[in-house]
Amino acid sequence: METRLLLVHAHPDDETLTTGGTIARYAAEGADVTLVTCTLGEEGEIIPAELAELGSHAGDQLGGYRAGELRAACRELGVTRQFYLGGIGRWRDSGMAGAGSRHHPRAFATGAFDEQVAQLRAILHEVRPQVVVSYDANGGYGHPDHIRAHEVTHAAAEASGAVQRVFHTVAPQTPVRRGVQALRELPGVPFTVPEPAELPVVADERAHAAIDVAGQLDARLAALDAHRTQVSVWRDGSGRPEGACCALSNGIALPNLHTEYFELAYGGTGPVATDLFGGLR
Numbered sequence: 001m002e003t004r005l006l007l008v009h010a011h012p013d014d015e016t017l018t019t020g021g022t023i024a025r026y027a028a029e030g031a032d033v034t035l036v037t038c039t040l041g042e043e044g045e046i047i048p049a050e051l052a053e054l055g056s057h058a059g060d061q062l063g064g065y066r067a068g069e070l071r072a073a074c075r076e077l078g079v080t081r082q083f084y085l086g087g088i089g090r091w092r093d094s095g096m097a098g099a100g101s102r103h104h105p106r107a108f109a110t111g112a113f114d115e116q117v118a119q120l121r122a123i124l125h126e127v128r129p130q131v132v133v134s135y136d137a138n139g140g141y142g143h144p145d146h147i148r149a150h151e152v153t154h155a156a157a158e159a160s161g162a163v164q165r166v167f168h169t170v171a172p173q174t175p176v177r178r179g180v181q182a183l184r185e186l187p188g189v190p191f192t193v194p195e196p197a198e199l200p201v202v203a204d205e206r207a208h209a210a211i212d213v214a215g216q217l218d219a220r221l222a223a224l225d226a227h228r229t230q231v232s233v234w235r236d237g238s239g240r241p242e243g244a245c246c247a248l249s250n251g252i253a254l255p256n257l258h259t260e261y262f263e264l265a266y267g268g269t270g271p272v273a274t275d276l277f278g279g280l281r
């Protein structure tokens with residue numbers, strides 16, 4: 001059986017931040033990996049000062065710039081094909097909860113749900129993935145676009161009748177806290193190392209699958225480098241991926257985990273503990 005994995009993410013950078021190692025691993029093992037990105041991330045903050053005028057408050061060119069970042073990141077991860085839901089530019093980044101940008105006529109989180117579901121069903125019909133990955137009902141950390149991506153994914157996957165499993169990317173408490181502790185012990189980290197309680201985590205029991213991505217850390221870091229408007233990557237100079245970490249525009253360090261975790265949300269049970277396709281091939 002050719003294994004076909006499809007991931008639905010809200011903005012350019014999410015695919016790498018939460019599932020970059022898993023994408024790189026399955027792609028390296030010969031799986032067909034499709035990425036669906038729902039928006040261009042037009043409302044994002046911008047880290048490099050020299051690019052500030054791309055922002056929505058000024059030139060409003062960030063979406064096009066992030067499309068280029070996403071192409072580069074997909075090359076680093078080995079993505080087979082990448083779609084924008086409804087075509088490039090159809091749905092716009094809604095901004096964080098409460099932002100006025102949610103009233104934009106093309107805002108994803110408040111857009112026509114049935115249209116979005118039909119657009120994803122068309123991609124599912126073309127690609128025929130056995131396994132689909134997106135976010136939990138809280139969108140991981142509550143971003144309106146992530147929540148809508150979860151809703152559209154479940155509606156389309158369950159209506160398709162052909163998707164065998166839907167997983168949510170999750171951050172279980174114990175490994176996240178262990179990763180934060182490792183950052184505290186890494187000399188010279190230029191970001192704010194968060195208190196464990198500051199990171200959006202879930203109970204360990206919700207992590208049904210743990211995908212070992214120790215062999216893909218360099219690929220994930222290279223893909224994070226590509227998302228330079230959104231992510232700062234720091235390396236301690238040792239050349240080891242363990243000596244690196246990253247932060248978003250808020251300057252809060254994110255743990256560099258060797259494992260990515262997933263909750264099995266749809267498709268019954270199965271031997272998924274270390275393989276999203278366990279028992280399907």
Ligand SMILES: CC(=O)N[C@H]1[C@@H](O[C@@H]2[C@H](O)[C@H](O)[C@@H](O)[C@H](O)[C@H]2O)O[C@H](CO)[C@@H](O)[C@@H]1O
Binds near residue numbers: 017093096248250
């Ligand atoms: C990872 C992710 O979903 N990023 C989103 C998010 O960006 C965050 C947001 O700007 C927040 O205000 C910052 O503190 C944080 O550092 C950012 O990562 O929301 C953006 C706007 O919707 C979105 O473009 C970005 O991809």
Ligand SMILES: [Zn+2]
Binds near residue numbers: 010011014143146
């Ligand atoms: Zn996002």
